[in-house]
Amino acid sequence: MKTKLLTSLLAGIVAAAPAFAELTFSSLSYRTGPYAANGIPLADGYADYMTLLNERDGGIGGVKTRVIECETGYNTEKGVECYEATKGEGVLVYEPYSTGMTYQLIPKTAADGIALHTGGYGRTSAKNGEVFRNVFNYPANYWDGASGAINHLLDINGGNIQGKKVALVYHNSAYGKEPIRTLEVLAEKHGYELSLLPVDHPGQEQKSQWLQIRRDRPDYVLMWGWGVMNQVAIQEAVNIRFPMENFIGVWWSGSENDVVPAGPKANGYKSLTFHGVGNEFPVLDEIKKYVVDAGKAAGAGDQVGTVLYNRGMYMAMLHSEAARTAQKMTGNSDVSQGDMIKAMEAFEMTEAKMVELGLPNFGPSFKVTCQNHGGDGLVAVAQWDANAGSWNMISDYKQSDQSVVAKLIAEDSAAYAAENNITPNCN
Amino acid sequence: MPEQLVFAMEVFLNGLMAGVLYALVALGFVLIYKASGIFNYAQGVMALFSAMTLVGIMEGQVPFSHLINAMLGTHVHHFGWHLPAVLGILLTMVVMVGLAWLVQVVIFRHLVNQEPIILFMATIGLAYFMEGFGDLMWGAEIKKLDVGLPQGINLWIDETTFNIFDYGFFIDNLDIVATIIAALLVGVLVAFSQYTKQGRAMRAVADDHQAALSVGVSLSFIWVMVWSVAGFVALVAGIMWGTKSGVQFSLSLIALKALPVLMLGGFTSIPGAIVGGLIIGVGEKLFEFALGPIIGGATENWFAYVLALVFLVFRPQGLFGDKIIERV
Numbered sequence: 001m002k003t004k005l006l007t008s009l010l011a012g013i014v015a016a017a018p019a020f021a022e023l024t025f026s027s028l029s030y031r032t033g034p035y036a037a038n039g040i041p042l043a044d045g046y047a048d049y050m051t052l053l054n055e056r057d058g059g060i061g062g063v064k065t066r067v068i069e070c071e072t073g074y075n076t077e078k079g080v081e082c083y084e085a086t087k088g089e090g091v092l093v094y095e096p097y098s099t100g101m102t103y104q105l106i107p108k109t110a111a112d113g114i115a116l117h118t119g120g121y122g123r124t125s126a127k128n129g130e131v132f133r134n135v136f137n138y139p140a141n142y143w144d145g146a147s148g149a150i151n152h153l154l155d156i157n158g159g160n161i162q163g164k165k166v167a168l169v170y171h172n173s174a175y176g177k178e179p180i181r182t183l184e185v186l187a188e189k190h191g192y193e194l195s196l197l198p199v200d201h202p203g204q205e206q207k208s209q210w211l212q213i214r215r216d217r218p219d220y221v222l223m224w225g226w227g228v229m230n231q232v233a234i235q236e237a238v239n240i241r242f243p244m245e246n247f248i249g250v251w252w253s254g255s256e257n258d259v260v261p262a263g264p265k266a267n268g269y270k271s272l273t274f275h276g277v278g279n280e281f282p283v284l285d286e287i288k289k290y291v292v293d294a295g296k297a298a299g300a301g302d303q304v305g306t307v308l309y310n311r312g313m314y315m316a317m318l319h320s321e322a323a324r325t326a327q328k329m330t331g332n333s334d335v336s337q338g339d340m341i342k343a344m345e346a347f348e349m350t351e352a353k354m355v356e357l358g359l360p361n362f363g364p365s366f367k368v369t370c371q372n373h374g375g376d377g378l379v380a381v382a383q384w385d386a387n388a389g390s391w392n393m394i395s396d397y398k399q400s401d402q403s404v405v406a407k408l409i410a411e412d413s414a415a416y417a418a419e420n421n422i423t424p425n426c427n
Numbered sequence: 428m429p430e431q432l433v434f435a436m437e438v439f440l441n442g443l444m445a446g447v448l449y450a451l452v453a454l455g456f457v458l459i460y461k462a463s464g465i466f467n468y469a470q471g472v473m474a475l476f477s478a479m480t481l482v483g484i485m486e487g488q489v490p491f492s493h494l495i496n497a498m499l500g501t502h503v504h505h506f507g508w509h510l511p512a513v514l515g516i517l518l519t520m521v522v523m524v525g526l527a528w529l530v531q532v533v534i535f536r537h538l539v540n541q542e543p544i545i546l547f548m549a550t551i552g553l554a555y556f557m558e559g560f561g562d563l564m565w566g567a568e569i570k571k572l573d574v575g576l577p578q579g580i581n582l583w584i585d586e587t588t589f590n591i592f593d594y595g596f597f598i599d600n601l602d603i604v605a606t607i608i609a610a611l612l613v614g615v616l617v618a619f620s621q622y623t624k625q626g627r628a629m630r631a632v633a634d635d636h637q638a639a640l641s642v643g644v645s646l647s648f649i650w651v652m653v654w655s656v657a658g659f660v661a662l663v664a665g666i667m668w669g670t671k672s673g674v675q676f677s678l679s680l681i682a683l684k685a686l687p688v689l690m691l692g693g694f695t696s697i698p699g700a701i702v703g704g705l706i707i708g709v710g711e712k713l714f715e716f717a718l719g720p721i722i723g724g725a726t727e728n729w730f731a732y733v734l735a736l737v738f739l740v741f742r743p744q745g746l747f748g749d750k751i752i753e754r755v
Contacts, residue, residue: 032559034676036567172725198725202677204668205684207441208715208727214597215434228677231569235671239579239599257569261673295500300493302504 021334022066023059023323025050025316026091028082028101033073034202035227037257038308040299042097043069045312047298048291052283053320055290060320061327063334069298076100083108092340093117093319099175107420110134115322115341119315120145120251120274124178127374128413129345130424136344138318138375139366140274140400142224143408145250146179147400148272148379149222150186152248155395162191167218169209169225169233172198176224179250183222185404203229210236223249230258234266244268248381254391255307259384267386270394271307275314276362277382277391279305283313283358307391310362317357322347345370364397370426377405430594437588437596438716439709444602446708447609448667452685453692453700454612455660460694461633462653463535465546469554471682473523473658476557478665478674479565480522482572485515490564512574516662523658524651531651539636539646558679567676572669576604605667609701612663616656616697625652633695683728687735693748702746703735710734 027046030039050065059065068089070082079101083094093115096102102122109116116135118126124143126135140148153161168183170176180196187194195216197209203225210233213221221242223233230253237247245268249258254271284305292301303309326335326343335343347368354362366375378397385392417424452474459467467473483490487506496502510518534549577600585595620626631639632649640646665674668681692703711727711734719726738746 031567032562034680036562037569037675040567196724198723200725200728202680204672204677204681205445205727207445208438208712208719209724211434211438211441211597211716228672228675231675232672235578240597241580257673261569261571263571263573300496 021063022090023063023320023335024066024068024090024092025319026082026086026094027067027069028072028079028094028096028098029069030072030074030097032071033075035074038227038255039074039097041255041303041306041308042312044297044299044303045309045314046095046316047312048287048304048309049283049313049316050320051291051296051298052287055294055296056286060324061333063327065320072096072098072101074098076104080104080108087112087114090337092323092335092337093344095119095315095319097121099123099178100173103174106132106135112337113341114337115344117315117319117344119318120311121175124374125409125412125416127372127409128424129368129370129373130426131413131417131422132373134341136368136373138347138368138373139349139364140377140379141374142175142178142250143182143405144274144374144377144379144400145272146182146222147186147377147405148381148398149179149248149250150183150190150192151379151398151400152270152272152381152395153192153220154190155398164192164220165195165216165218166192167195167197167213167216167221169197169199169206169213169221169223171203171225171229172200175226175252179222179224182405182408185408186401189401189404199225199229199233201229202227204232206232206236209233210240210242213237213242214240220246220248223247223253225249225253231261234259234262234269237269238262238265245270245383248272251311254382254384256389256391257308259386260389264386266384269384271382271384271391273307273380273382273393274363274378274397275311276359277307277310277393281310281359281362283317286358287313314359314363317359318347318349321349321353321357344368345373374409377402433592433594435713435716436592437594438712440596440598441602442709442712443705444598444606444708445712446688446705447602447606447701448664448704449684449688449707450701450704451605451609451612451660451664451667452681453688453704454609454616454697455657455664456682456685456689457692457694457697457700458616458657458660459653461697462629463546463632463650464543465535465550466543466694467657468547468550468682469557470657470661470685471679472554472557472561473526473661474665474668474681475674475676475678476526476561476665477519477523477658477662478572478669478678479561479570481515481519481574481662481666482570482669482674483565484518484522485510485512485574486570488565493566494563516574516666519662520655520659523662524655527651527654527658530654531647535650536647554679558676562676570669570674572666572674574666574670576601576666576670578670601667601670608663608667612660613697613701619656620697625649629653684731687731689745690732690735691738691745693745696745696747699745699747707731707734 029043047067050067054064068086072079095117099121102118118137124141126132126137248270251273259266291297322344326339350365364378377400380397381395382391383394455470487508489503492504581598581600584598589595628644688703688707692699711730714730715726
């Protein structure tokens with residue numbers, strides 16, 4: 001009887017005791033399906049950085065991190081299912097790596113009071129934090145990218161692109177259409193001639209578009225592509241002998257996956273970027289030492305230093321540092337979903353902090369405020385060196401044309417607020 | 428000659444070439460449908476799987492290396508060889524024949540005399556299995572495929588047309604090679620089905636399973652043979668499309684390009700697949716050229732289906748399909 005009582009008492013104590021605190025993050029990954037080749041390095045980079053924090057530092061502020069990975073196959077419906085299935089686990093921030101999923105998750109996360117981060121994709125006007133209270137898209141968005149591309153053309157043309165012909169080859173989807181409005185407004189401002197060439201999903205057949213480019217002879221081609229569309233476009237550009245240095249893709253059209261199939265002739269292709277490229281960063285050595293060599297890598301460990309691995313790792317760093325900020329703001333090691341939103345709104349990334357984290361010159365410095373959830377819109381350009389098999393930065397980070405982008409964001413976010421009965425505020 | 432007409436001629440020729448590539452995919456569907464009445468949903472995935480296997484064999488990649496390394500803690504990835512393309516293709520064909528045998532023994536032997544919808548659903552399962560199995564076996568990364576096929580603009584055509592029209596036509600060397608290979612393939616397939624014992628047996632099975640069985644034709648052998656030939660056609664399609672875009676999951680989606688071709692050409696005709704492919708290729712390219720800029724572009728995917736549907740209104744069995752007459 002005594003034993004039974006003792007056992008019951010012990011069981012009661014165990015049940016009542018708080019679980020070991022963890023900082024929970026989500027990885028809505030796509031390791032299968034048509035975009036698996038891109039989804040794998042993104043997910044690996046994210047998971048490996050979080051593992052590094054646990055293995056090397058014992059977590060964040062003494063609290064271990066936990067990444068709940070949920071396979072979406074880049075399918076929006078599955079992504080929403082993953083969100084619904086995991087939000088109760090105390091996930092601090094969602095990063096869906098899909099503009100389609102982002103649009104579905106914006107109202108859901110707003111209702112649930114959970115942070116949504118869409119670095120370099122998603123709904124651009126979410127930069128306006130007075131309307132999108134829980135959504136963040138720092139350090140750059142699509143419209144920054146469009147302006148960044150035009151900035152680069154201005155730089156290489158002595159500041160004058162009047163009369164130049166610019167063609168946009170884009171994925172015929174909400175994502176691909178994102179830069180059009182910005183490019184049209186910038187065309188009015190700078191006097192270039194813009195032509196639009198949509199490519200239907202998945203983009204394996206682009207002969208019509210590239211025959212038109214061959215006929216029209218644009219001076220520059222910009223690309224907003226994803227998946228197989230990128231590889232085919234670069235190959236077709238090679239086939240028609242379009243000068244690679246005049247072909248610029250957005251950051252989702254600028255990974256090793258996109259240029260390798262075209263071989264040496266892809267040399268010189270350019271891509272916009274909002275973070276560093278290559279494997280010459282101390283943090284990557286740490287990942288190799290504490291994660292890959294220790295057999296704790298999320299994948300095969302063969303993606304470290306690739307563009308998309310670095311991007312996944314960068315997002316993990318931004319999330320973990322936001323959680324650290326939340327710990328400092330609240331004085332608690334445990335962080336709630338509400339704390340995380342406040343911390344992301346007060347987030348600041350400086351070069352000194354990035355050096356400390358083993359990421360010198362990896363990304364732009366920026367400060368988030370209630371009014372500005374998107375950073376300063378700093379965009380750089382990288383170029384593919386086919387002989388070395390590596391991407392190299394060929395420009396510094398430069399701010400997008402805020403006189404154009406900020407106005408468009410204000411218009412679009414105001415329309416969203418009106419549609420959804422949102423009163424913009426910072427309270 | 429008016430500039431737009433010259434451009435239209437270039438688009439027409441490129442449409443023909445694109446049509447040949449669509450037809451290559453459609454051929455695999457036709458072969459299996461003719462012999463077994465199965466609409467093989469897995470044909471696109473077979474093209475992907477065969478191309479992945481070809482790259483893996485040529486590059487000496489260890490199959491299931493990620494799985495082996497994760498389970499045993501090893502770091503094996505490559506055998507260390509680089510095989511010539513011809514040898515790689517031959518070995519890949521051995522794999523595809525083995526796959527055909529497995530498909531027959533494990534799946535379709537147990538589904539003889541089942542409704543067509545059951546057989547179709549079995550191929551859906553097969554497609555999903557092969558997608559995952561291929562990824563597990565060879566990895567999901569995009570692979571460069573180089574079997575020595577020429578790519579890029581054909582300079583002779585460029586110069587010749589420039590001398591005639593003052594504008595050089597763009598024709599991709601890879602498309603020319605694909606056209607030649609497709610023509611050879613169709614010739615061989617037609618000759619095989621008309622003039623060889625196995626080919627005649629295949630046609631007999633296509634006409635009536637039970638009648639063929641009653642005269643001693645081995646249904647099992649014929650199905651393995653047909654799936655092997657379809658595997659070979661899938662490999663050819665995989666090489667052509669994989670050379671253009673790299674070998675990656677999206678290769679399996681080329682089946683979507685074959686569907687309007689099949690609707691138009693008929694599910695049972697090898698020449699129909701070719702003619703259907705050419706009509707779809709030319710039709711969608713010319714439509715995009717003429718009306719794409721006016722209505723916003725990206726018309727090719729949907730226009731191919733519209734074109735096929737228009738043909739179906741007048742010939743429900745497709746251009747070359749067998750007319751089905753059922754008497755009550």
